[in-house]
Amino acid sequence: MAVGDGAPAAELGVTGDRDEFRRPDGRLLAAAGAALLLALLLAVLREAATAPSEGLDQIWIEPLSRVDRCVSCHRADAPAFLEAHGDLLDAHPPEEFGCTLCHGGQGPATRQADAHGDVPFWEEPLLDTRRARIHGVSRAQLMEMRCNACHRAQAEVRGMPTLNAAKQQVERKRCLRCHSIGGEGAFDAPDLTYEGDKHPTHYAFPDGWRGPRTALAWHVRHFTDPAAVVPGSAMPTWILPEGQAEALALLVLSWRRLDLPPRYWPR
Numbered sequence: 336m337a338v339g340d341g342a343p344a345a346e347l348g349v350t351g352d353r354d355e356f357r358r359p360d361g362r363l364l365a366a367a368g369a370a371l372l373l374a375l376l377l378a379v380l381r382e383a384a385t386a387p388s389e390g391l392d393q394i395w396i397e398p399l400s401r402v403d404r405c406v407s408c409h410r411a412d413a414p415a416f417l418e419a420h421g422d423l424l425d426a427h428p429p430e431e432f433g434c435t436l437c438h439g440g441q442g443p444a445t446r447q448a449d450a451h452g453d454v455p456f457w458e459e460p461l462l463d464t465r466r467a468r469i470h471g472v473s474r475a476q477l478m479e480m481r482c483n484a485c486h487r488a489q490a491e492v493r494g495m496p497t498l499n500a501a502k503q504q505v506e507r508k509r510c511l512r513c514h515s516i517g518g519e520g521a522f523d524a525p526d527l528t529y530e531g532d533k534h535p536t537h538y539a540f541p542d543g544w545r546g547p548r549t550a551l552a553w554h555v556r557h558f559t560d561p562a563a564v565v566p567g568s569a570m571p572t573w574i575l576p577e578g579q580a581e582a583l584a585l586l587v588l589s590w591r592r593l594d595l596p597p598r599y600w601p602r
């Protein structure tokens with residue numbers, strides 16, 4: 336199909352030829368101006384309604400050049416906060432670790448939707464209850480993906496029951512027979528060292544796919560029935576215990592490149 340034959344440019348994913356656009360007349364410009372003003376006004380009102388009520392607060396983490404403003408709305412000394420985190424904060428004090436390393440979200444943002452990462456082009460959304468539910472896992476399980484970005488070298492870590500189990504599956508199923516992970520193993524199948532960094536477009540969803548089109552959903556299906564998503568796949572099909580396909584999917588997605596100073600790597 337040629338560009339400019341009447342098809343909307345956005346659907347083609349290309350911009351049209353300049354001459355194809357009509358010049359706007361005066362009335363159109365005035366209407367556009369009024370609409371713009373209204374949009375600005377609404378944006379200001381919305382900002383006021385969702386901005387933190389008690390002013391800005393933030394955690395500036397110098398070694399990471401990172402700022403997390405979550406504490407503008409979530410007080411880190413509130414009883415509910417302390418209860419939710421238990422003794423996690425002893426090993427990961429918020430003043431050094433901030434919030435987004437574990438939770439995702441957009442640290443510098445001050446409006447809830449932005450901070451929680453519900454915005455286009457932000458690839459680290461808050462790992463919240465809603466997102467977890469969509470994938471049939473709990474929020475705590477979803478968050479283990481983050482924990483393990485740092486704790487990947489340890490076979491067993493307290494507070495990470497799901498990924499501890501997944502790591503045992505990797506031993507038992509001998510993934511390294513075919514794959515390499517961190518320079519170990521074979522090269523008969525894709526290198527999995529940084530599987531979690533692969534772009535979403537890496538994953539092809541077969542026709543008739545139901546459910547979310549996310550990397551996590553793709554991996555769950557792939558671990559349940561590889562050939563269903565990669566026709567002719569040489570990856571074995573296992574009968575996995577309940578929840579283990581999800582656990583393996585969370586595990587491979589936790590394998591990401593993280594550029595952190597030594598203090599942030601568990602020994």
Ligand code: HEC
Binds near residue numbers: 404438444446451
């Ligand atoms: C402008 C205020 C505001 C900011 C900034 C903010 N939050 Fe929230 N957050 C809220 C409110 C209000 C709720 C409870 C209502 C809801 O869940 O929508 C919430 C809920 C949450 C929850 C529970 C959600 C669930 O359903 O599992 C988590 C976790 C969370 N926030 C983490 C963060 C993190 C991490 C940041 C920083 C990146 C952050 N928030 C920044 C206002 C904020």
Ligand code: HEC
Binds near residue numbers: 473474475
């Ligand atoms: C070491 C990782 C880690 C760090 C750092 C961390 N959290 Fe959490 N947070 C957790 C875990 C784990 C939970 C419990 C999740 C669950 O059980 O669903 C949690 C729970 C929460 C909840 C949900 C409470 C509820 O009742 O639903 C909020 C809100 C939250 N954290 C905000 C923050 C903020 C703000 C910061 C930064 C000051 C922060 N967290 C730092 C790991 C962390």
Ligand code: HEC
Binds near residue numbers: 486492493494601
């Ligand atoms: C940014 C990297 C990072 C993230 C994310 C992270 N940790 Fe840690 N964790 C560490 C470091 C570093 C230590 C060691 C702290 C020390 O020795 O002072 C540690 C220590 C621990 C310890 C205590 C020591 C041990 O091995 O028994 C536990 C338990 C733990 N982390 C669990 C978790 C859980 C659960 C999460 C996710 C909710 C998590 N961590 C997220 C870096 C991280």
Ligand code: HEC
Binds near residue numbers: 508509512562565571
């Ligand atoms: C007998 C060889 C074999 C074994 C054992 C094996 N795999 Fe695979 N795996 C493959 C092949 C071949 C592919 C490429 C075709 C495909 O995507 O299904 C693959 C693909 C994958 C992919 C998708 C990679 C990508 O980016 O497209 C993941 C993730 C994966 N395997 C994880 C695992 C894990 C985890 C284990 C162990 C629990 C494992 N595999 C065991 C052969 C194997």
